[in-house]
Amino acid sequence: MDTRRLGYFVRVVDVGNITRAADSLHITQSALSQHISALEHDVKTRLLERTGRGVVATASGRSLYRYAQGILRLEKAARIDLRAGGDTPAGLVTVGLASYSMAPGLAVPLLRAVRERYPNIQLQLIQNLTVVMSQAVLLGQVDMALIYDPGYVKGVVFEHVLEEDFCLISSARLPPVTSRGDTITLKEASRLGFILPSEVHTVRRITDAAFHAAGLHCSVVAEIEPGMVLRDAVVSGLGVTVLPLTATRAHFAPDEVRAYRFADCRLHTAMSLCTPEVQPLSEAAALVADLLRTLIRDQPGTAGRREPPPTSSYTIKDTVPRMPNSDLP
Missing domain, CATH: 1.10.10.10 (Winged helix-like DNA-binding domain superfamily/Winged helix DNA-binding domain)
Incomplete structure (x- = not known):
């Protein structure tokens, strides 16, 4: 061919x-x-x-x-x-980054680290594909992907790297959406209009599942895929959304939004590094994967590192009441 x-x-x-x-x-x-x-x-x-x-x-x-x-x-x-030759690590490495997650916030730090340590490695960072990221890894479209863990997918391996808890995010331009301070119940949230990605996205599935389990309806006023469009819509007060706090910090300025933890359930999922099960990573890709793991470990709030005090707009209590069997897949 x-x-x-x-x-x-x-x-x-x-x-x-x-x-x-x-x-x-x-x-x-x-x-x-x-x-x-x-x-x-x-x-x-x-x-x-x-x-x-x-x-x-x-x-x-x-x-x-x-x-x-x-x-x-x-x-x-x-x-x-082949053009690079020699013993210096070289090659094209493609990394998929899940939208509406902390992953895009690692793009520039990863690019900087690769340029400083391995100047002959050409890094390609991708968010939007015609197939889901795990399938892109399987098809060889990307070397690896930092994504929400979808569960078992034949032909790829998911390395758990981070647990993400979701918060409700609203515009700071509008009055607080609840009188409970920095927490909100699902019933209170059900009265709000949500801006979320499409039904196939992990963020949407987890949000819908939480409302459904509580016998409530999540009112979606708009489905938006591009992250910047969602950001602008939420800041403008056109609706609220659900995001991990790490992603909120990456997408919004501290004074643009308010973040609320859910008081009566825990919305969460795992972030995983997805790689092929059979095909080994190239030397260049393996080096990039190691850099990515290091950057994740150095993120505020991850294991082995104490999270610094948040800004006032992101002030959220560390302890969240949890109902029995409230963990969602």
């Missing part, structure tokens, strides 16, 4: 239009169409279908697209590694 044609195919799917894809690749439309036809002949199936606005991938095309991303990434990593 010609990797150049795979790259052309991925570009067409990303752009959704053969003419625009050809322009971005600096080849003619007819030449690009010939490459796509040759690829379809090679795999013996139709990969694209035309629509009124351009082209979209068929079911077979979507499947090939996922594998092609991993193949092209490995080819790029090999070229970088």
Whole structure:
């Protein structure tokens, strides 16, 4: 299978239009169409279908697209590694970071550490993919991913690195949402409008499960995936959200929001470093994984380190009353 044609195919799917894809690749439309036809002949199936606005991938095309991303990434990593030569660690390392978590807050520190210690390693940080992060690891689209632990997934390993407790987050521009101080009950929260990610996201599933277990309804006024959009919406007072305190510190300035622990249940999940089960990490990827583990251990509030006093906007009691059997998966 010609990797150049795979790259052309991925570009067409990303752009959704053969003419625009050809322009971005600096080849003619007819030449690009010939490459796509040759690829379809090679795999013996139709990969694209035309629509009124351009082209979209068929079911077979979507499947090939996922594998092609991993193949092209490995080819790029090999070229970088071979060009570097010598004994200096080198290569392309791709790290997936779960949205609505503490993971994006580690992006710049990780990039800085890699640049300082391993300048020949090219780091690629990814948040948004067409598949879930654990599947991206399995397909070879990323080397590793720092994600909420989804439970058993065949073909990948989850290394527990951190326990995350969720808080209700509201805008500091509005009056406090409860008279209870820095805690809130699920019943009180059920009267509020929530801005959350879609139903497939771990944050949403945990939030919905807590309300359902209490016989209450979580009123979702908007579903938002991009983190910055959610941030701006919450700060503007358009709704409340649920986030780990570590993610709140990463996304919001201390005076922008108020954080409340749940008084009658504990919403929590594990953060895990996801890696392939069978395929070993490259030397470069293993070094990046070690740096990531170190950065996580050095985060305020993690094991082995005392958390510094929080700012006034994040003042939350250390002890949270818990109901029997209130832990959610």
